Amino acid sequence: MCSRCGATADGLPVTWTCSVENGGRLYFCDDCVRAHLRAIESRLDSSWW
Ligand SMILES: [Zn+2]
Numbered sequence: 025m026c027s028r029c030g031a032t033a034d035g036l037p038v039t040w041t042c043s044v045e046n047g048g049r050l051y052f053c054d055d056c057v058r059a060h061l062r063a064i065e066s067r068l069d070s071s072w073w
Pocket residue numbers: 026027028029030031052053054055056
């Protein structure tokens with residue numbers, strides 16, 4: 025399940041991104057990754073978005 029928009033998918037699509045924050049793993053769908061690519065690459069916590 026996407027940690028940002030709540031989208032669900034079977035298994036873990038390769039287009040999804042895994043982010044480790046506060047010791048936990050968060051997953052973001054391809055749509056959210058595209059929308060927040062810069063923030064993700066800057067390794068900002070999703071709470072900052
Ligand atoms: Zn999403």
